[in-house]
Amino acid sequence: xxxxxxxxxxxxxxxxxxxxxxxxxxxxxxxxxxxxxxxxxxxxxxxxxxxxxxxxxxxxxxxxxxxxxxxxxxxxxxxxxxxxxxxxxxxxxxxxxxxxxxxxxxxxxxxxxxxxxxxxxxxxxxxxxxxxxxxxxxxxxxxxxxxxxxxxxxxxxxxxxxxxxxxxxxxxxxxxxxxxxxxxxxxxxxxxxxxxxxxxxxxxxxxxxxxxxxxxxxxxxxxxxxxxxxxxxxxxxxxxxxxxxxxxxxxxxxxxxxxxxxxxxxxxxxxxxxxxxxxxxxxxxxxxxxxxxxxxxxxxxxxxxxxxxxxxxxxxxxxxxxxxxxx
Amino acid sequence: xxxxxxxxxxxxxxxxxxxxxxxxxxxxxxxxxxxxxxxxxxxxxxxxxxxxxxxxxxxxxxxxxxxxxxxxxxxxxxxxxxxxxxxxxxxxxxxxxxxxxxxxxxxxxxxxxxxxxxxxxxxxxxxxxxxxxxxxxxxxxxxxxxxxxxxxxxxxxxxxxxxxxxxxxxxxxxxxxxxxxxxxxxxxxxxxxxxxxxxxxxxxxxxxxxxxxxxxxxxxxxxxxxxxxxxxxxxxxxxxxxxxxxxxxxxxxxxxxxxxxxxxxxxxxxxxxxxxxxxxxxxxxxxxxxxxxxxxxxxxxxxxxxxxxxxxxxxxxxxxxxxxxxx
Numbered sequence: 276x277x278x279x280x281x282x283x284x285x286x287x288x289x290x291x292x293x294x295x296x297x298x299x300x301x302x303x304x305x306x307x308x309x310x311x312x313x314x315x316x317x318x319x320x321x322x323x324x325x326x327x328x329x330x331x332x333x334x335x336x337x338x339x340x341x342x343x344x345x346x347x348x349x350x351x352x353x354x355x356x357x358x359x360x361x362x363x364x365x366x367x368x369x370x371x372x373x374x375x376x377x378x379x380x381x382x383x384x385x386x387x388x389x390x391x392x393x394x395x396x397x398x399x400x401x402x403x404x405x406x407x408x409x410x411x412x413x414x415x416x417x418x419x420x421x422x423x424x425x426x427x428x429x430x431x432x433x434x435x436x437x438x439x440x441x442x443x444x445x446x447x448x449x450x451x452x453x454x455x456x457x458x459x460x461x462x463x464x465x466x467x468x469x470x471x472x473x474x475x476x477x478x479x480x481x482x483x484x485x486x487x488x489x490x491x492x493x494x495x496x497x498x499x500x501x502x503x504x505x506x507x508x509x510x511x512x513x514x515x516x517x518x519x520x521x522x523x524x525x526x527x528x529x530x531x532x533x534x535x536x537x538x539x540x541x542x543x544x545x546x547x548x549x550x551x552x553x554x555x556x557x558x559x560x561x562x563x564x565x566x567x568x569x570x571x572x573x574x575x576x577x578x579x580x581x582x583x584x585x586x587x588x589x590x591x592x593x594x595x596x597x598x599x600x601x602x
Numbered sequence: 603x604x605x606x607x608x609x610x611x612x613x614x615x616x617x618x619x620x621x622x623x624x625x626x627x628x629x630x631x632x633x634x635x636x637x638x639x640x641x642x643x644x645x646x647x648x649x650x651x652x653x654x655x656x657x658x659x660x661x662x663x664x665x666x667x668x669x670x671x672x673x674x675x676x677x678x679x680x681x682x683x684x685x686x687x688x689x690x691x692x693x694x695x696x697x698x699x700x701x702x703x704x705x706x707x708x709x710x711x712x713x714x715x716x717x718x719x720x721x722x723x724x725x726x727x728x729x730x731x732x733x734x735x736x737x738x739x740x741x742x743x744x745x746x747x748x749x750x751x752x753x754x755x756x757x758x759x760x761x762x763x764x765x766x767x768x769x770x771x772x773x774x775x776x777x778x779x780x781x782x783x784x785x786x787x788x789x790x791x792x793x794x795x796x797x798x799x800x801x802x803x804x805x806x807x808x809x810x811x812x813x814x815x816x817x818x819x820x821x822x823x824x825x826x827x828x829x830x831x832x833x834x835x836x837x838x839x840x841x842x843x844x845x846x847x848x849x850x851x852x853x854x855x856x857x858x859x860x861x862x863x864x865x866x867x868x869x870x871x872x873x874x875x876x877x878x879x880x881x882x883x884x885x886x887x888x889x890x891x892x893x894x895x896x897x898x899x900x901x902x903x904x905x906x907x908x909x910x911x912x913x914x915x916x917x918x919x920x921x922x923x924x925x926x927x928x929x
Contacts, residue, residue: 293862297741318862374925394929401735401870403929404913408728410928411889411916412882414624458875533885535620535645539878541885545732546873548785551866555739558860558868562738582914582924586731589738590909597909598701601737602721602730 277568278304278336279561280361282327282353283343284315286521287366290557291341292319298561300591304337331360339364339564351376355383358391358578362567364560366396373399381578390571391578395563396556397547398422402527404581405545409529413541416531419457421470423447425523425552433498434475437491439483442511444518446474454526460540462530466501473504476518478511523552562589604895605631605663606888607688609654609680610670611642613848614693617884618668619646625888627918631664658687666691666891678703682710685718685905689894691887693723700726708905717898718905722890723883724874725749729854731908732872736856740868743858746784748797750774752850752879760825761802764818766810769838771845773801781853787867789857793828800831803845805838850879889916 279295281288284306295301296319305323308315312324325333330340340361344350346369357363358380367376373394384391394400398420406418427447434443453470456463475492479485489506492499509517524547533539549555563581566588570579590597606622608615611633622628623646632650635642639651652660657667667688671677673696684690685707694703700721711718721727725747733745754774761770780797783790802819806812816833819826836844851874860866876882890908893915897906917924 290860293860296862297860370929373929374922377925399929401739405872406928407913407917407924411892411913411918412728412885414918460875533617533620533624533878533881535623539876539881541877541882542873542875543728544871544873544875546869546871548787548869548871549866550868551860554860554866555868558739565738580925580929582917582921582929583912585910585912586734586738587909590734591738591741594909595701597734598704598907601733602697602700602726602907602909 277301277564278338279564280304280330280333280337280340281306281343282308282330282340282357283349284308284310284317284324285343286553287557288341288343289318290551290554291343291561292317293554294558294561295319297558298565298591300565301561305333330357334360337361339567341365341560341564351379354391354393355379358383358389359387360389362389362391362571364392364395364563364567366400366556366560367394368396368399370399377578377580385577388576390567390576392563392567392580392584393578394580395560397549397559398525400556400559400581401547402525402545405527405543406529407582409527409531409543409545413529413531413533413543415533415537416529416541417462419465419470419528419530420525421449421454421457421528422525423449423471423523425525425549426518426521427473427523428521430473430475430498433495434477434492437488439480439488440477441480442478442514444476444514446476448472448474449525457528457530458542458544460530460542468502471502473499473502475504475506476509476514477506478514479508520550521552522550523555524548565589565591604628604891605665606891607631607657607660607664607667608633608670609635609657609667609684610676611635611637611644611651612670613880614884615668615670616645617878617881618670618888619644620881621885621888622646624885625892625918627892628888632660657684661687664688666894668692668887668891678706681718681720682706685710685716686714687716689716689718689898691719691722691890691894693727693883693887694721695723695726697726704905704907712904715903717894717903719890719894719907719911720905721907722887724876724886725852727883727886727908728874729852729872732854732870733856734909736854736858736870736872740856740858740860740870742860742864743856743868744789746792746797746855746857747852748776748781748784748855749852750776750798750850752852752876753845753848755848757800757802757825760822761804761819764815766807766815767804768807769805769841771803771841773803775799775801776852784855784857785869785871787857787869795829798829800826800829802831802833803836803841804833805841806835847877848879849877851875892916892918
């Protein structure tokens with residue numbers, strides 16, 4: 276049994292708890308939180324919720340610690356700190372800062388003799404590994420990543436910070452014509468605006484200036500200014516009734532050519548359609564905990580990403596079962 | 603530079619030759635054939651075509667030998683024999699016999715201290731590795747593999763063996779309704795007939811009994827009896843004009859559930875749309891030649907499959923480039 280600890284208890288951590296239950300070779304050892312543990316009710320019977328500062332006392336009872344903090348403030352400190360005491364896994368997703376995060380975590384894990392996996396999930400994660408496979412197989416080609424239809428939590432949060440906004444759910448939607456052109460192998464050059472549209476459901480505070488809110492959203496640099504954005508005001512009840520879930524997904528497509536004169540067109544598409552983004556991300560983290568234990572047992576220490584995982588290590592099947600049933 | 607030898611010069615081998623040209627870190631060392639080399643014209647200038655029995659004299663000039671023989675008769679003997687002298691790669695695709703082939707190749711490669719990769723391509727190969735990733739991430743779920751629309755060479759050959767048939771091209775076509783149901787997450791139980799249809803373009807010999815040919819096709823056990831099959835007779839000119847290519851493709855789909863009560867539906871789809879099946883298969887083999895060299899340099903010997911390849915090893919990029927550009 277692989278004994279897993281969870282740090283945090285937000286949506287991702289709850290997904291990790293569910294995923295552990297789906298894997299018979301894993302067990303949840305404990306949940307660690309910065310909140311008052313008395314106020315945190317988890318779902319797994321008989322498992323303790325403990326204050327974060329008690330984690331180090333659990334070194335012997337935990338094989339892998341899954342860190343469910345945020346990429347902006349938590350993980351840059353938390354992952355190296357925990358890697359000096361535990362095998363760790365995180366979902367650090369600030370793409371531009373991955374190289375620096377890798378270096379920090381690698382140094383901590385190598386010094387302590389632990390193994391660490393960073394930036395797991397689906398993007399970064401499964402989408403990344405599909406970009407890698409596809410570009411290695413079709414060296415002459417072009418990559419496209421489409422996200423959605425799904426809820427972007429970063430964009431929803433950005434809208435919530437606008438004065439007068441009580442709540443927001445922002446959906447990222449691929450432009451169907453752009454997707455079709457890429458799938459047909461046209462290899463178009465597409466601007467940001469041509470690839471995705473954004474749709475915001477907003478609950479305004481009473482008396483708020485809706486026109487001002489809409490203008491603030493549509494002109495927000497980086498988040499919305501480069502997109503065709505639609506803003507729709509709804510009630511708090513409608514938000515609760517129609518937008519409680521966190522669906523997401525998307526497609527990684529490589530459109531390439533082969534043949535002596537590039538005469539054959541070849542398209543590889545990897546597509547996710549997810550009812551629950553955090554539960555799916557959590558499922559990737561948990562499968563990688565298995566790979567981490569196998570790699571550690573072979574003597575590997577330091578920091579790794581999904582690129583370094585031989586797929587066989589993710590599976591609970593033996594080599595014989597894999598050859599017979601999956602190959 | 604990775605120096606590659608090719609055994610055989612059929613469609614797959616020609617694809618390997620083209621793929622080597624697309625990868626700046628690889629070079630074609632020589633082609634070995636059972637035919638009279640004088641009658642084999644390859645495309646790469648300055649590269650020798652040699653009789654198969656000369657291969658062993660080229661041990662020092664070849665890093666990886668890519669074996670482009672057939673799975674029925676060639677590879678079961680050829681791959682172990684070559685693995686005792688070379689690092690080798692094959693595309694052995696008789697699913698039921700993979701475990702035995704693995705054992706034979708593993709013994710030969712381990713004894714000689716070489717590395718061998720078997721059963722590479724897209725199915726077995728990329729489809730297999732996607733079945734593995736998806737089943738590890740979504741342990742509660744169901745796998746579906748759809749092939750086509752594309753030319754099945756095995757089925758085309760089977761029809762060509764019927765008396766009175768001059769030529770045949772058999773297309774395997776997924777049933778659109780079945781694909782839609784799977785993509786919608788219905789997780790249906792589907793019979794063979796409900797998943798694919800088969801369409802045969804047949805050139806009959808002059809004076810042949812077309813009704814008898816059609817009946818022989820539609821009732822052929824294993825190949826056609828379990829499918830709805832359409833037979834259309836065309837002329838040799840139409841065959842040449844409209845069916846010269848070898849397109850193929852398909853989708854591997856896993857339809858799974860997550861959440862404490864399985865309340866979230868999650869779908870993973872990996873889809874290929876290929877103008878040229880042999881060129882794409884060849885591109886997978888060539889990318890794996892790079893991985894084979896990296897793994898060999900780390901001391902690995904014996905037989906491996908795509909399940910054992912850390913994706914990072916397929917890419918010509920450094921770790922730093924991979925983290926910055928692909929993750």
